[in-house]
Amino acid sequence: MLNIKDLHISIEGREIIKGIDLEVKAGEVHAIMGPNGSGKSTLASALAGRELLEITKGHVTYLGEDLLDMSTEDRAKKGLFLGFQYPVEIPGVSLVNFMKTAVNEQRKFHGLEPISASDFLKLMREKQDLVGLHTKLTNRSVNEGFSGGEKKRNEIFQMAMLNPKLAILDETDSGLDIDALKIVANGVNKLRTKDNATIIITHYQRLLDYIIPDYVHVLYKGKIVKSSGKELALELEEKGYDWIREESK
Amino acid sequence: MSNPNMTRDLSADLVKLYRANAHVLADNTGEILNMQRQDALEDFMRLGVPDIKNEDYKYTRIEDYLKGNYDVEFTNDPFKVNLREIFKCDIPELDTHVVLVMNGFYYHDNNLSDLPEGIIVCGLNEASVRYPEIFRQHYGRYARTANDGLIALNTLFAHDGVFVYVPEGQRLDRPLQVINLSFSFRNLRITRRNLIITGDNATCNIILCDHTLSAHSYVTNSLTEVYAGKNARFDFSRMQNENSISSQITHTFIHQEENSVVSSNTISLHGGLIRNNFYSRLNGTGCENNVYGLFLGDDNQHIANYTLINHATPNSTSNQLFKGILDDNATGAFNGKIYVSRNAQKTIAYQKNNNLLLSPTARMNSKPHLEIYADDVKCSHGATIGRLDNEAMFYLRSRGISEKEARQLLMYAFADEIIGKIQVSLLRDRIIDMVDKRLRGELACCSNCDLRFG
Incomplete structure (x- = not known):
């Protein structure tokens, strides 16, 4: 589904991602872990198409196509979803209107008629219910006045609405208490099928107690320094990132 | 460069024009209108058309828009046409009392048979003759000609417009919709003058729409005086929708007595020049005054809003919110002032101007201003000029929304704060639609007005 080859990314001339290879197949869950500043969020937003990031080298194919050649919105329409670490507040744009526009743009892309009002409400x-997002929030402006947990739930809600093929969840667990974490994880697990894939980006291991990854990668100083099965997360939890720092010296 | 001789020449021409036609005006208008012309003439000769050295007009080269060859209609005879055939407002569901005003003249065939008892709506000139007591009490009392040449100019040439009187305790059951039409086969200079009196405990809601109906240039100087008595409620929405070669200057004077609430909402959709001056005087305690405006400019349009909110008495509240979106080479200005007099303690006054620039060549000047002489007040002002938020754009696009649609959503969201304050829901829906189309660059005109020529 996603194939990253020797990817290098710079921000304002400074190289953040220094050559990454990664393959994600349908049905898989990958976790990318790493200490702060290792480049996790840069990688995530580059895959979603953030403009300020400069791809200096490498290739990414997504569903057989050149991902880096696509606009942000086309990536989304083809089923790529980024759950933001810091969801943006957009005063004046209601969440309902936002989702309706997004769903319809996606439908238009697939040659479908706009969704009917009643079907849309049903879907909403x-x-x-899946993520326990209160109706009073969906009638508000996007993320405006939402608590940290509500914002993260809203990301999973949007993911559920758009039903992506590849979801990249950037630090979705940060700032969540254990109950919110369970709800978010539950949402992700329910949406999991053999046809879609998820990349979970996280600093901590605890989300991985609830979403069991097939692979765990450790990103350190812009490179994947270790890849293994789910047991790697536990090892990291136990030994901390210092262990990686020691090893990669 | 500004040429000081130019405004002088323009002013001299206008004085000449007045002198040559003074007798026609005098013969065709009532005594009260005529009584004020001499003072207005003296004031105008002293002040002239304001140039950019005038602090209140420093961002707007008003003379550039006022000069040129224009016809003036001093009497209301050129058109004995049926206006209802030329123009139909295409908001059919909008349940209003409608009056048409053509080139500044109250249309002779307005049908207002179902107005509630005691409420008067008629032409300004007619009112000056038929209701001299009420008229004299208010006409020219709020619009002082001594401070601004354009106000003097309006009073000098004033001949007609709309007169509204809602007596004490009365309520206008439906909004009154005043449609100002400009229609001519030549370029035309138009003067409009309105007087609206809302008595003690009375309620009145007025919608004002401006349209140019032909591809000619119209220069309009429009002045509205509003009196709101004790506990009166007055709500005023204005839609400005003119062609790109026309210029419109409006002056709105609001005089409020104790515990009255007055709101105005001005949506400037289109026009070559739009300059709006708002003057509010909170003359009694416990007043609420709201002045809202949304302006959308592109091409080479210039849109300027000027406010002066005068808190003359204690315990009143005022809110100003103006929002603008400018594209292409459009320029805009906000020049707003809150004045709190020495005894106006416990005043609450807010002023905010937010602007969105969509192109590198669009320009906005914003000058918020407070002048406070009382010591126990809560006042604030603020202005922002910015671009569309990149983070929000990325967020929307990351959900599959195209760049164009994302811009549209964000622009609309920006405008929504003002539109949401329009109280007549059908009008609000209609304006939502028009603003949406306008922001998409589609024609946002009502029925048969063509806006894009010139």
């Missing part, structure tokens, strides 16, 4: 209600 179903997905809200």
Whole structure:
């Protein structure tokens, strides 16, 4: 599904990602872990198409196509979803209107008619229930006045609404208490099928107690320094990132 | 460069024009209108058309828009046409009392048979003759000609417009919709003058729409005086929708007595020049005054809003919020002032101007201003000029929303704060639609007005 080859990314001339290879297949869950500043969020937002990031070298194919050649919105329409670490507040744009526009743009892309009002409401209600997002929030402006946990739930809600093929969740667990974490994880697990894939980016291991990854990668100083099965997360939890720092010296 | 001789020449021409037609004006208008012309003439000769050295007009080269060859209609005879055939407002569901005003003249065939008892809506000139007691009490009392040449100019040439009187305790059941039409086969200079009196405990809601109906240049100087008595409620929405070669200057004077609430909402959709001056005087305690405006400019349009909110008495509240979106080479200005007099303690006054620039060549000047002489007040002002938020753009696009649609959503969201304050819901829906189309660069005109020529 996603194939990253020797990817290098710079911000304002400074290289952040220094050559990454990664392959994600349908049905898989990958976790990318690493200490602060290792380049996790840069990688995530580059895959979603953030403009300020400069791809200096490498290739990324997504569903057989050149991902780096696509606009941000086309990536999304083809099923790539980024769950933001810091969801943006957009005063004046209601969450309902936002989701309706997004769903319809996606449908248009697939040659479908706009969703009917009643189907849309049904879809909203179903997905809200999945992540426990209160209706009073969906009627508000996007993320405006949402608590940290509500914002993260809202990301999973949007993911559920758009039903992506590849979801990249950037630090979705940060700032969540254990109950919110469970709800978010539960949402992700319910959306998991053999046809879609998830990349979970996290600093801590605890989210991985609830979402069991097939692979764990450790990103350090812009490179993947270790890849293994889910047991790697536990090892990291136990030994801390200093262990990686020691090893990569 | 500004040429000081130019405004002088323009002013001299306007004085000449007045002198040559003074007798026609005098013959065709009532005594009260005529009584004020001499003072207005003296004031105008002293002040002239303001140039950019005038602090209140420093961002707007008003003379550039006022000069040129224009016809003036001093009497209301050129058109004995049926206006209802030329123009139909295409907001059919909008349940209003409608009056048409053509080139500044109250249309002779307005049908207002179902107005509630005691409420008067008629032409300004007619009112000056038929209701001299009420008229004299208010006409020219709030719009002082001594401070601004354009106000003097309006009073000098004033001949007609709309007169509204809602007596004490009365309520206008439906909004009154005043449609100002400009229609001519030549370029035309238009003077409009309105007087609206909302008595003690009375309620009145007025919607004002401006349209140019032909591809000619119209220069309009429009002045509205509003009196709101004790506990009166007055709500005023204005839609400005003119062609790109026309210029419109409006002056709105609001005089409020004790515990009255007055709100105005001005949506400047289109026009070559739009200059709006708002003057509010909170003359009694416990007043609330809201002045809102949304302006959308592109091409080479210039849109300027000027406010002066005068808190003359204690315990009143005022809110100003103006938001602008400028694209292409459009320029805009906000020049707003809150004045709190020495005894106006416990005043609460807010002023905010937010602007969105969509192109590197669009320009906005914002000058918020407070002048406070009381010591126990809560006042604030602020201005921002910015671009569309990149983070928000990325967020929207990351959900599959195209760049164009994302811009549209964000621009609309920006404008929504003002539109949401329009109280007549059908009008609000209609304006939502028009602003949406306008922001998409589609024609946002009502029915048969063509806006894009010139």
